[in-house]
Structures are given as structure tokens and as C-alpha cells.
Amino acid sequence: MNEYLRLGVNIDHVATIRNARGGIHPDPVRAAIAAAAAGADGITAHLREDRRHISDEDIARLMRDIDLPLNFEMAATDEMLDIALRHKPHAACIVPEKREERTTEGGLDAVTGFSRLEPVVRRLSDAGMRVSLFIEPEPVQLDAAKALGAPVVELHTGAYCEVPPDARPAELSRLQTAAAHAGAVGLECHAGHGLTFDTVGPVAAIPQLVELNIGHFLIGEAIFGGLESSIKRMRALMDQARRDTSGERSA
Ligand code: PXP
Numbered sequence: 458m459n460e461y462l463r464l465g466v467n468i469d470h471v472a473t474i475r476n477a478r479g480g481i482h483p484d485p486v487r488a489a490i491a492a493a494a495a496g497a498d499g500i501t502a503h504l505r506e507d508r509r510h511i512s513d514e515d516i517a518r519l520m521r522d523i524d525l526p527l528n529f530e531m532a533a534t535d536e537m538l539d540i541a542l543r544h545k546p547h548a549a550c551i552v553p554e555k556r557e558e559r560t561t562e563g564g565l566d567a568v569t570g571f572s573r574l575e576p577v578v579r580r581l582s583d584a585g586m587r588v589s590l591f592i593e594p595e596p597v598q599l600d601a602a603k604a605l606g607a608p609v610v611e612l613h614t615g616a617y618c619e620v621p622p623d624a625r626p627a628e629l630s631r632l633q634t635a636a637a638h639a640g641a642v643g644l645e646c647h648a649g650h651g652l653t654f655d656t657v658g659p660v661a662a663i664p665q666l667v668e669l670n671i672g673h674f675l676i677g678e679a680i681f682g683g684l685e686s687s688i689k690r691m692r693a694l695m696d697q698a699r700r701d702t703s704g705e706r707s708a
Contacts, residue, residue, distance in 0.1 A: 567601035
């Protein structure tokens with residue numbers, strides 16, 4: 458097991474607050490710089506088709522002004538492909554996108570979307586980006602991601618976070634099984650969506666995971682204690698879960 462679990466901080470919702478007034482404050486690039494200082498290992502930003510939070514200019518500034526690797530979340534559209542190829546961020550994470558949804562409500566269907574995804578994965582990879590597919594924790598989706606040639610999958614943790622606590626063990630088990638399957642077929646495995654201080658521990662303890670991407674809760678929590686404090690606490694909870702699980706495995 459890789460003991461260190463990377464934390465990618467998603468700054469989309471700093472832009473959501475900025476856009477509520479249409480001005481320049483709060484600035485997501487400033488949040489990215491603060492996240493880096495607080496111990497984030499990467500910055501994640503989703504340029505949505507409707508530009509409801511992150512803007513094209515934000516992506517250009519993130520590429521120019523931050524030292525951390527940028528994980529560019531994008532729908533598999535020609536427009537987003539052109540933007541990714543122009544900026545060449547460290548990583549591109551392909552997500553499903555529906556205009557009417559409030560957030561990315563489910564994973565990509567890499568099985569039915571195979572022929573549409575294949576050229577996008579290939580062109581991003583050929584340009585040197587680390588491509589990941591945001592999918593439901595289902596072996597059939599992992600097998601499709603592998604067949605598509607994506608080196609990384611990100612497992613959607615939304616169901617695990619949203620179900621009532623008594624249904625959580627079953628959802629956690631789906632994530633554990635999927636992460637083990639990813640390891641067995643040679644996919645690097647990430648996870649994210651909806652994680653909070655209360656839900657992160659069991660996910661962080663899954664040994665095959667190497668990265669979590671967390672946004673909405675960290676930005677919301679920053680209202681009460683500041684961004685640095687919310688990121689540091691999340692980092693500490695991830696590290697603790699990792700130490701506990703590696704202790705259990707070597708005992
Ligand atoms: N990973 C992916 C692929 C996402 O689309 C999102 C949400 O934009 C996240 C992680 C972060 O989710 P949350 O903001 O709920 O922490």
C-alpha cells in the first residue's frame with residue numbers, strides 16, 4: 458500500500474460565490490494558492506459547459522499562477538477537448554455533464570459511451586495529460602476504463618456519502634471492491650465527491666487509493682474556520698485513516 462494519500466482540492470465553489478455577485482471576489486486562484494500553502498497536493502477545477510463557476514480565464518490563470526499540478530475536469534466534448542489541448546494541464550478528468558444537474562450526479566458510463574470516449578482519451582493522452590475517468594464503483598466500468606486506455610479512474614463517492622448511515626457499509630464495500638479491482642487490472646485509483654470530515658476516514662483507508670479530490674465541503678467549512686484550517690483538518694483525518702489501516706495490515 459502507498460501510505461501517502463494525495464489530496465486534490467477542488468476550488469469550483471470559490472468561483473460559485475464570486476459569480477453570485479459577478480465580480481472578482483473571492484478569487485479561486487487565490488484559494489488555490491492558499492490551498493497549496495495548507496498542504497494540498499493538487500488543484501482540481503471543473504470548467505462546465507455553462508461556465509456556472511470556473512471560467513476560461515480562471516483556467517488560464519491557474520495554469521500560469523499555481524505551482525501544484527492542475528487536474529482539469531471536463532466533459533467529453535469537442536470544446537473542452539480543444540481547451541485541454543491548448544492548456545495541457547497535468548491531468549484531465551473526464552466527467553459526465555448535464556446542464557440541468559446541480560453537481561456531477563453520477564459517474565460516466567464508460568460502457569455505453571465507449572466509442573465517444575475513446576478518441577478523447579487518446580488525444581488527451583497523446584498530448585501528455587494523465588487521463589482519468591470519473592466512474593461509478595462498478596467492475597464493468599473499471600474494465601471499460603482499462604479497455605479505453607485511461608491510466609486512472611476516479612471512483613464516485615456520492616452514493617456512499619449521501620445514503621443514510623445504516624446503508625453506508627454496503628456503499629463502502631462497493632468502493633472497496635472496485636478499488637481492489639482497479640489495483641488488479643493495473644489502474645491508478647482515485648475517489649471523490651461529497652466527502653466530509655465525517656465520511657472521509659473509511660474511504661481514505663482503502664489501500665489502493667492514491668488520491669482524493671474534495672471541494673464543496675472544504676470550501677463550505679472554510680466559512681467557519683478558514684480554508685487553511687479546513688484543509689489541514691481533512692489532511693490530518695486522511696493521514697490518520699492511512700496510519701490506522703497500515704497498522705492493521707502489518708499487525
Ligand atoms: N471529483 C470529481 C470528478 C468531481 O466532479 C467533483 C465535484 O466537482 C469532486 C471530485 C469534488 O466533489 P465535492 O465538491 O462534492 O467534494
